[in-house]
Amino acid sequence: MSDLPNRVTDAGLDWLDASGDHSDIVLSTRMRLARNLQGRAFGARSRVNDRTAVLRQVREALPSVQPLQGAEVQELRGLPRRGARLLLERRVISRELLGEVGASSKAADATTADWGASPEEGEEDSGRAVEGAAVVLAPASPLSIMLNEEDHLRIQVLVSGLDLREAWNRVDLLDEELGQHVPYAYHPEFGFLTSCPTNVGTGLRASVLLHLPGLVLTKEIGKVLQGLSQVGLTFRGLYGEGSEVVGNFFQLSNQTTLGKTEEDLVDHLDTVVRQVIQYEVKARHVLLRDAGAVTEDKVWRAYGLLRYARSLSFEELMNLLSGVRLGASLKLLSGLRVYPLNKIMMFTQPAHLDEAAGRVLSPAESDAHRAAYVRRILLDEGSVEESGPPSGSDSGTPSEDPAS
Amino acid sequence: MSDLPNRVTDAGLDWLDASGDHSDIVLSTRMRLARNLQGRAFGARSRVNDRTAVLRQVREALPSVQPLQGAEVQELRGLPRRGARLLLERRVISRELLGEVGASSKAADATTADWGASPEEGEEDSGRAVEGAAVVLAPASPLSIMLNEEDHLRIQVLVSGLDLREAWNRVDLLDEELGQHVPYAYHPEFGFLTSCPTNVGTGLRASVLLHLPGLVLTKEIGKVLQGLSQVGLTFRGLYGEGSEVVGNFFQLSNQTTLGKTEEDLVDHLDTVVRQVIQYEVKARHVLLRDAGAVTEDKVWRAYGLLRYARSLSFEELMNLLSGVRLGASLKLLSGLRVYPLNKIMMFTQPAHLDEAAGRVLSPAESDAHRAAYVRRILLDEGSVEESGPPSGSDSGTPSEDPAS
Numbered sequence: 141m142s143d144l145p146n147r148v149t150d151a152g153l154d155w156l157d158a159s160g161d162h163s164d165i166v167l168s169t170r171m172r173l174a175r176n177l178q179g180r181a182f183g184a185r186s187r188v189n190d191r192t193a194v195l196r197q198v199r200e201a202l203p204s205v206q207p208l209q210g211a212e213v214q215e216l217r218g219l220p221r222r223g224a225r226l227l228l229e230r231r232v233i234s235r236e237l238l239g240e241v242g243a244s245s246k247a248a249d250a251t252t253a254d255w256g257a258s259p260e261e262g263e264e265d266s267g268r269a270v271e272g273a274a275v276v277l278a279p280a281s282p283l284s285i286m287l288n289e290e291d292h293l294r295i296q297v298l299v300s301g302l303d304l305r306e307a308w309n310r311v312d313l314l315d316e317e318l319g320q321h322v323p324y325a326y327h328p329e330f331g332f333l334t335s336c337p338t339n340v341g342t343g344l345r346a347s348v349l350l351h352l353p354g355l356v357l358t359k360e361i362g363k364v365l366q367g368l369s370q371v372g373l374t375f376r377g378l379y380g381e382g383s384e385v386v387g388n389f390f391q392l393s394n395q396t397t398l399g400k401t402e403e404d405l406v407d408h409l410d411t412v413v414r415q416v417i418q419y420e421v422k423a424r425h426v427l428l429r430d431a432g433a434v435t436e437d438k439v440w441r442a443y444g445l446l447r448y449a450r451s452l453s454f455e456e457l458m459n460l461l462s463g464v465r466l467g468a469s470l471k472l473l474s475g476l477r478v479y480p481l482n483k484i485m486m487f488t489q490p491a492h493l494d495e496a497a498g499r500v501l502s503p504a505e506s507d508a509h510r511a512a513y514v515r516r517i518l519l520d521e522g523s524v525e526e527s528g529p530p531s532g533s534d535s536g537t538p539s540e541d542p543a544s
Numbered sequence: 545m546s547d548l549p550n551r552v553t554d555a556g557l558d559w560l561d562a563s564g565d566h567s568d569i570v571l572s573t574r575m576r577l578a579r580n581l582q583g584r585a586f587g588a589r590s591r592v593n594d595r596t597a598v599l600r601q602v603r604e605a606l607p608s609v610q611p612l613q614g615a616e617v618q619e620l621r622g623l624p625r626r627g628a629r630l631l632l633e634r635r636v637i638s639r640e641l642l643g644e645v646g647a648s649s650k651a652a653d654a655t656t657a658d659w660g661a662s663p664e665e666g667e668e669d670s671g672r673a674v675e676g677a678a679v680v681l682a683p684a685s686p687l688s689i690m691l692n693e694e695d696h697l698r699i700q701v702l703v704s705g706l707d708l709r710e711a712w713n714r715v716d717l718l719d720e721e722l723g724q725h726v727p728y729a730y731h732p733e734f735g736f737l738t739s740c741p742t743n744v745g746t747g748l749r750a751s752v753l754l755h756l757p758g759l760v761l762t763k764e765i766g767k768v769l770q771g772l773s774q775v776g777l778t779f780r781g782l783y784g785e786g787s788e789v790v791g792n793f794f795q796l797s798n799q800t801t802l803g804k805t806e807e808d809l810v811d812h813l814d815t816v817v818r819q820v821i822q823y824e825v826k827a828r829h830v831l832l833r834d835a836g837a838v839t840e841d842k843v844w845r846a847y848g849l850l851r852y853a854r855s856l857s858f859e860e861l862m863n864l865l866s867g868v869r870l871g872a873s874l875k876l877l878s879g880l881r882v883y884p885l886n887k888i889m890m891f892t893q894p895a896h897l898d899e900a901a902g903r904v905l906s907p908a909e910s911d912a913h914r915a916a917y918v919r920r921i922l923l924d925e926g927s928v929e930e931s932g933p934p935s936g937s938d939s940g941t942p943s944e945d946p947a948s
Contacts, residue, residue: 437853441854444849
């Protein structure tokens with residue numbers, strides 16, 4: 141049905157399979173390295189010839205870079221609006237790369253593409269991307285590189301569950317190889333030079349997307365989030381910085397990169413995230429102990445609405461999905477796997493629905509298509525009837541025990 | 545599980561089978577005749593010896609009355625509270641018969657037992673019924689007689705769907721036969737004498753229980769109800785006079801009985817009810833035409849919640865049931881019959897849940913048992929998945945077209 145290149149329609153989907161650790165609580169691990177090339181102006185000072193030179197240099201280097209075998213460079217200006225929206229919803233490109241966010245105004249935020257940013261968008265032309273803005277997409281790979289965004293290069297990886305080590309190894313390897321073919325701007329004292337000072341040093345930003353309904357429902361979340369800022373971490377809602385938290389999904393990431401090694405940053409984030417997971421697991425136990433019946437009712441009602449509603453807004457879907465994900469994780473909805481829930485989250489975003497329909501849907505149509513997709517996935521997933529006590533054997537989730 | 549006499553646990557259930565005309569819109573037809581015996585004080589002036597005499601006279605007459613073969617007299621004072629509540633929820637006895645409503649204060653209202661009156665009740669002793677208060681219950685019969693309520697006798701019948709003629713024939717036949725064995729108080733000019741002036745004459749009150757979601761959702765209901773009072777009819781919510789309408793269920797009945805024949809009253813009510821049904825059918829068509837997607841979504845959401853919720857208050861249940869009943873009637877929920885919906889309405893009332901559990905449930909337990917019962921019935925009823933356009937062939941409802 142799609143007239144978009146396969147590399148667009150396949151990009152950024154790898155993490156959905158919920159194959160990673162703690163994938164019922166940690167949806168995905170994301171990492172990016174900010175790099176700039178020597179001898180070319182970067183950031184706000186870059187001109188067309190700088191950007192086209194970056195594009196050319198990377199394009200020439202690609203065949204020699206093993207992790208990107210078969211990759212192609214997709215320029216944003218040449219891409220239909222729908223394809224650009226798809227990549228945005230996949231978190232493979234940022235709104236800034238599309239020219240939709242001022243480069244200087246939201247520098248810190250633009251380091252990570254924002255999930256679901258497009259629901260707030262109208263029908264405006266997406267052709268505002270600057271010349272040279274592009275993304276490198278490799279077939280069947282969690283790796284990608286944004287070109288000529290805030291920095292010349294944003295090397296990115298997105299993997300399932302909690303796997304900061306794997307994510308780091310993937311971007312590090314790619315960075316190493318690519319660095320042998322294109323000359324990075326590097327300062328012996330400061331490290332890698334970047335457009336925004338907060339990225340100078342390692343240029344690394346690592347983030348994990350967490351589902352924390354237990355902490356939200358037990359009202360412990362405020363305390364936990366406060367603690368995060370004290371250890372140099374920051375959090376955002378699903379829609380990025382400053383947005384409200386939807387569906388109890390939180391993005392946790394490191395705040396600064398100067399003066400620390402990549403390993404330090406990764407280890408530190410890993411430690412804290414594991415602590416947050418413990419808190420969440422504990423909160424869920426408290427929830428089941430003190431409000432078990434209410435929680436069970438809430439979870440099943442969410443399932444019932446998703447299973448049968450004929451119209452769902454993305455926001456309502458995310459809230460219901462939060463309940464169902466909690467139920468699946470607690471084995472209240474026995475037999476329901478995380479994978480279909482991840483798929484629902486991804487493929488019910490507006491551009492994804494448009495892509496599946498082969499046309500731009502009206503808001504009402506979009507809500508109807510969303511509900512229809514959810515019903516089909518849950519129907520395919522089969523019966524979750526009348527679960528007994530937690531069995532755990534049939535969940536299909538690799539990570540059975542979130543506390544393990 | 546029940547330690548109550550069978551005649552209690554079986555009474556008042558006949559109409560549930562949805563075998564009557566228009567049973568997707570008209571739940572039941574109810575009729576009662578108020579009668580008093582000569583030579584005994586009735587109403588507020590009756591004394592114990594009057595009431596026990598009435599009881600004795602009726603008891604002696606029973607074996608000779610064909611429509612009540614096998615019937616027994618159940619005194620309210622001898623009946624466990626749970627049994628009394630059951631009969632109240634079945635609309636076989638009234639709160640007044642239980643001594644819970646002042647005989648004079650709500651005379652007009654007490655002519656019909658109020659559906660679902662007990663949810664508002666606490667745990668108070670039901671032993672307030674006066675001596676002689678009783679009900680005659682016949683096995684597997686829609687007929688019953690309240691003894692020593694506001695009048696000495698309240699001959700009652702409750703049948704499925706819209707069937708005023710059948711209901712009238714049943715009470716009339718019983719009245720004729722019984723009248724040959726007990727002497728009715730009758731005045732040649734006024735007709736049958738009753739405790740409350742509004743009943744003098746025929747002593748007949750006929751009512752139908754209608755489900756009118758179409759008129760409510762299209763906001764036409766006010767106009768229709770206004771029209772009713774102009775033609776001498778009155779309406780009440782499910783819980784009786786003055787109560788809020790719950791679940792879009794309305795009881796329509798005649799207001800006065802003096803100066804008209806029984807046939808006139810019955811024919812008049814029948815004509816008006818058929819008109820109201822036409823309005824309702826038309827409103828449903830308008831609803832589907834102008835808000836089809838919204839209606840469908842509403843109906844399926846109600847089904848989804850009933851299908852999976854773990855806790856349901858009686859009021860929420862009634863509202864959801866209204867949506868599902870509408871969906872079944874419009875063939876949006878294809879394959880869902882009216883019978884299980886009637887069963888749900890009946891057996892999820894508090895005393896019925898207590899009876900099934902064999903003990904008095906706490907409010908929270910009651911809500912959980914209610915939800916469990918609903919799930920079981922809907923699960924037994926089988927798949928209503930993804931209906932296509934209205935098929936009508938598999939609904940199992942005898943009355944396929946509410947407009948026919």
